[in-house]
Amino acid sequence: MHIDVTVEKMNESHLDDVAKIENACFAHPWSRKDLEAQLNIDTSHFIVASLNGRAVGYMGLQIFSGEGYVTNVAVLPEYRRRGIAETLIAAQMKNDMRFITLEVRKSNAAAIALYEKSGFENVGIRPKFYTDPTEDAVIMTKYFEEQL
Template sequence: MQKAGMSVPWSMHRNTCVCLRQNGSGIMQIRELRAEDVPAVARIEAEVFSEPWTERDFFEMVEADYAHYYVAEEAGEIIGYCGLRNMAGEGEITNVAVAPLFRRKGTGRRLMEYLLKKAPSCGIGDCTLEVRAGNSKAISLYESLGFRTEGIRPGFYAKPREDALIMWKRQEEQG
């Protein structure tokens, strides 16, 4: 099935999304994070972020009723993940990461599209996230998905010191 505005065929079945890669290199599956995925997710987290979450943090998200975390898997390997927390009906997107070897292949976009599609069924309306002000690739992705910068947290990130942009995707803009 081809979704409007998307360049790659994908289909959703129950709690899984199956996507064909743009270059035809393989099939990526997006599904809920499970406890056995946590070590791989924590490894990617440590590779990607200067202040990474721990395995314990991710195990807590697996168990939390208010948390909704998803992984991208290709050929049995976890290649990315994302998650959000339901905070009184608003979605706080806490983590979005793709393993370095799998970047620039649409993985992050697919994860975010899936997350945003699932949000209403999780009781979530508006969604927010924070991103480093200098992370232009992530900012471009989020803007292309309908997020808009609504605030700045000066010096929010410590390693290295950098401002955070606060971005929102309002429910009336979700599609």
């Protein structure tokens, strides 16, 4: 079941919620201070998905010279499988980029399926990229213009 969320650029009022999402979703979460630093970096494009005024998901993206690098896509566990991550990814795809790329744990079948549904392709493996537990990363990329 999809739920409607409001997607907006991350700002200072979202930081506590986004820090909670980080802590709920990742073995090595970004600190609130690290998230706050993203607000003042020109290449950072962080957006949140809010429900009733509370951020329930977010996506971080860095764009350098038309190249998009996803830092994180995270949704609170109780709001997963409702289209929120898909909505965030679609919103970020509107940025001007030649490609967008990310790493995902090899065992994260749900995320890999989501990225494939969003047009990403498996382009390689980063051995032992993740820790806690140690695991390979699948590199997934979506190209927006034909590659030479």
